Amino acid sequence: MTGERPPASIRFRDALLVTQDPDRRLLRGDLVVEDGRIRSVGAPSEGPTEETVDARGFAIVPGFVNTHGHVAMTLLRGIADDRDLGAFLERLFALDARRTETDIEAGAALGIAEMLLGGTTSFLDLYYGEDAVARAVDSLGIRGFLGWAVLDPELTTQKGHPVENARGFLGRWANHPLVTPLVAPQGVYVCSRETWLGAKELAEKSGTLLHYHLSETRKEVHDHERKTGLRPPHWLESIGALGPHQVAAHGVWLTRAEIELLARHGVGISHCPNSNLKLATGGVCPVPELREAGGVVGLGTDSAASNNSLSMLREMHAAGLLQKHQKWDAAVLPAQVLLDLATIEGAKLLNTSGELGSLEPGKRADFSLFRLDHPSLAPARPEAIVSHLAYSASDEAVDSVYVGGRCVVRHRELTARPWQSIRTEAEAAAEALWRP
């Protein structure tokens, strides 16, 4: 990452600390960061630090973990609204064929900027051309968990075999401090048994995650059942594909048996309520049932082409509303659980809960400072802060954002690159892409 070297140690003085630790404590006090990690949380002042930030009037909140998306598609926000997934993909696939490395990078930068400005510090992505996304991650300082899209060679516009392309991508980005390269079979509808198992083997041998779409639409589920005799989760089990360190996005159309199956195999679910609702997928990801079965659930925005935002605050809100509505029970997914999904549960999903997702000594210093004087948090009663984060806060309540102790957003300005240059570049790239 370009930009300033972070100070070796920083004290954030007198903040409201939304720790998300095992006791979900709210503390008032100092947060001290050293060498990119959290040294102490809420403890009384001790020892000097290189920098001190006056954090009175701010809540410090763990960085949000966005567990599913296609960040380069931010360039396509609003291009294909008000149509179902089939018609949506038809429009999008036509555009995909025209995409260049330049506009993938420009779109990724646009989306990463939006995420950072909304307090998201880690994201899980599924796309091809992930090298361009990785460069945008590197330049803006977010954590990118980047899944190279794998599908059957005869169905892709990728040159060469997608599994081999993924292997190359893993090799090129194996040692980057912010990029975690991983493997992403797109879905059972475009992956043969051989392709899927090749992707899984590659992820396992490389010690990385496998990320895929699963049971998003009725069509996907029923087409697969017609073709193979099994619905997608049981088909994946039948070929020996299920296992831990896997993140399945959507999980909208799941039976009770499938919920148990996924939980038993340790497959995590990325719930994407805004995208599912807007595409009228009809079903509802069974979040409480998955959690009761022992599964881990995080939140994902999906892309700005279907959401149409990358705000994790909006995602928490939508996740809460959808489940309450679905169950006729206002107590389902209360505010604290929604914040858990966006932080510590998302970190578990990415197999990084020892490193990310809460304010605890030893963890990476990934967090945001929320302005307590922002209209969307007023009145800023400390006992209501978790409610405000889940139900009312807007992205602009985020004042500053740190990733690994480095300030990546300061008073709503990206530190690496001016927002206006990212926007201008993205709009130039959109010009060609949006042409009918």
Add this chain to the structure above:
Amino acid sequence: MTGERPPASIRFRDALLVTQDPDRRLLRGDLVVEDGRIRSVGAPSEGPTEETVDARGFAIVPGFVNTHGHVAMTLLRGIADDRDLGAFLERLFALDARRTETDIEAGAALGIAEMLLGGTTSFLDLYYGEDAVARAVDSLGIRGFLGWAVLDPELTTQKGHPVENARGFLGRWANHPLVTPLVAPQGVYVCSRETWLGAKELAEKSGTLLHYHLSETRKEVHDHERKTGLRPPHWLESIGALGPHQVAAHGVWLTRAEIELLARHGVGISHCPNSNLKLATGGVCPVPELREAGGVVGLGTDSAASNNSLSMLREMHAAGLLQKHQKWDAAVLPAQVLLDLATIEGAKLLNTSGELGSLEPGKRADFSLFRLDHPSLAPARPEAIVSHLAYSASDEAVDSVYVGGRCVVRHRELTARPWQSIRTEAEAAAEALWRP
């Protein structure tokens, strides 16, 4: 209203004009305002004006019309989450008894500030103590359609008879340029036939609106049916209460026959999706069916205690998602219709469509300037502006807001009073109210 005298004429030069006129035209050009009204829209430059605003880089959008809420309750944001309407109201009624004129005005100012900063220029309110709300309207320069809550005398904490209190309120604010006082029977569960008809007669004699809650929960509907033999809409018809110039909030549990009935009597519906979803009311306001039957539907935020925001942008988004989900049809309530509900349809609901809700010559100059370089609108393709407003824009994309040609928000600062003083006053008032 205190603050600066507006210039007699203003030219907004070279804006993207989201007219919401009968052809829903998007124009590029000038908007000229004279004596608080729109003189020309998109026409070539003609004649001098007292002030010129360079509006390149902005979209000018009609001010949003929020058709249901309880603005003074903004003080209670986050105080009673994750519980159904019954438990929610139990908590809220206990607090109501402790409310003072001072904190009603402080809460109203907080809510009005939030609405103005999010591009809302008119709102319909239902509460007691509306004089305090009217003072906040006057001081901040929004348009307030303020309904004095009417219920049976033995059920209210109001001193005196609520219908007489409403009459007094109508008299006191009959000639204010921004306040439209009106009558608001709270709901069939707290109003006898006599009370309801007294309220209706008062509204009709005063030539103003009647605003009420209707069929929000199953309990309300079934309790009333048990008590009277009729569900609420048909009971209202049976007592001769239905008619035009009425706005019923919620309309969540409506039968096909009730949809026809309300449309036939010209009763408008304020749809409040975020509040309904969060309170787990279970049903869904049949927005497309109401519109097909010839009814008028607007959007309302309800209060910040149940929403938990007063953003009309969030309301459009939720309204779209809920209907698409409900119908398994992504094409239902497309972006343009969502923007219609928030602007011109809301104006029809308030019986002000000749005055408000679109950018057309002769109408009141109520509109907002949206920054086209805001992250939530990027890439800012003109052909996607309506989509962005419906699905991704955040309140902070609003740069400036005009009501009747007077600038009430300039570059995100309220012109009448600093936001920080409103917030400080509200938080002082909350201090006593939030005590357990």
